[in-house]
Amino acid sequence: MDRKRIAIGLGVLALAIAAFVTRGFGLVPSGDGDALRLYGNVDIREVDMAFRVPGRIDTVVVEEGDKVARGALLATIDPAPIDARAQQAEASVAQARAALAKLQNGNRPQDIAQAQARVAAAQAAAGKAREDVERRRPLVEPGAISRQLWEQSLAERDSADARLAEAREALSLARTGARAEDIAAAQAQLEASEAARRGVSTDLGDTRLVAKAQGTVVTRAREPGAMVQPGETVLTISLDRPLRVRAYVSETDLSRIAPGMAVTVRADGNPRAYRGTIGYISPRAEFTPKSVETENLRTDLVYRLRITVENPDNALRQGQPVTVSVTGAKPARD
Structure with a gap:
């Protein structure tokens, strides 16, 4: 009887082991x-x-199999050429900003005073020319002066009047300042220079290759010193x-x-x-x-x-x- 119980027990144990290892061969639910x-x-x-x-690769700081976190530095390109462009862009922005400020601020008081002085000089010249004409007018008919001198006096009067009108317009422009169209053009030039500077700044940032997500480096395709083009796998x-x-x-x-x-x-x-x-x-x-x-x-x-x-x-x-x-x-x- 004991042998029979032992045999039955061993059979049940074997069945349990088979069910565990093979998921019951379909007899025991998984x-x-x-x-x-x-x-x-x-x-x-x-x-x-x-x-x-x-550019030329300066450094590659990871190896194949390395784990990298988001934002980790992977490689760099020599930034010297783009640094030069960045300095040029900064100079262009400064120049455009100065040109705009000059137009917005208008002429200096000294410039206006200089224009006023030119008007005064032109007025004096025009007054003298008119006086010469009036003094010589009675002398023309009697023949006391030549017809040629009379005509020269009239020409000098007209020329003086023209120079006076020109000086007055120059004074008006000095007081008015720059045209709105000129200021708008200078503003647009400043914005274009600033946009170019931002583009160069972006290029300078792109000399650093950083991981955009967590991962594992599986291929290191390029080495320091190699020249690479945009989009070339590193x-x-x-x-x-x-x-x-x-x-x-x-x-x-x-x-x-x-x-x-x-x-x-x-x-x-x-x-x-x-x-x-x-x-x-x-x-x-x-x-x-x-x-x-x-x-x-x-x-x-x-x-x-x-x-x-x-x-x-x-x-x-x-x-x-x-x-x-x-x-x-x-x-x-x-």
């Missing part, structure tokens, strides 16, 4: 119950880091967060899931289960990609969905195949 299983891969999310300005960074899974659901199971559903993500050889949420389901059907290992035919129509993993770690790698369990999926239709 932790996921009747969960819908989907298949996919961890998204590969990389960004090629490049300078927006041309480093490639793999984005660690947020970690996303690209999975696929068959057409027949599409109605069983919805955005916002909680899921469990598992990877081969990794005992940990990761929590996730369905964030997006494609409205367009496609054929199952060859990179996805599924239990169905690869020619089946499927819909792509994106899952955001809530608690990732370094054991979950980009491009890794995963199995997704949707425990809250609606029951399958018969």
Whole structure:
């Protein structure tokens, strides 16, 4: 009897071990119950880091495999050529600002006084010329003076009057100041110079290449001393967060899931289960990609969905195949 009990006990123990290791071969329900299983891969999310300005690389401060935080310095370009442009832009702004101020402030008191003095001189000259004409007028008919001298006196009077009118207009302009159109043009020139300075300042900032997101350096493509053009890849960074899974659901199971559903993500050889949420389901059907290992035919129509993993770690790698369990999926239709 004891041997029989021992045999029964060993059999039950063996069955329990088999159920634990193999999830019961279908005889014992798994932790996921009747969960819908989907298949996919961890998204590969990389960004090629490049300078927006041309130049010679001065430093590259990271190596492949380094973890970088958002805002971390990655590399620099020699800023000397752009520094020279920045100084030139500053000088242009100062010149334009001075020209505008000159027009806005109007003429100096000394300039107005000088114009008044010219008017006074012109008045005196014009008065003398008129006096000469009036003194010589009675002498023309008797022939006391020549016709040529008389005509010269008239010309000198007219010329003096013209110079007086010119001096008076110059005084009026000195008192009035610059035209509104000239001030507006000077203002526009100042704004253009300031815009050019901002552009150079942006270029100067672009000589520093910084990380825009947290990640891992996977490729160091260029080295210090190399000449690079705008947009030429210097480093490639793999984005660690947020970690996303690209999975696929068959057409027949599409109605069983919805955005916002909680899921469990598992990877081969990794005992940990990761929590996730369905964030997006494609409205367009496609054929199952060859990179996805599924239990169905690869020619089946499927819909792509994106899952955001809530608690990732370094054991979950980009491009890794995963199995997704949707425990809250609606029951399958018969």
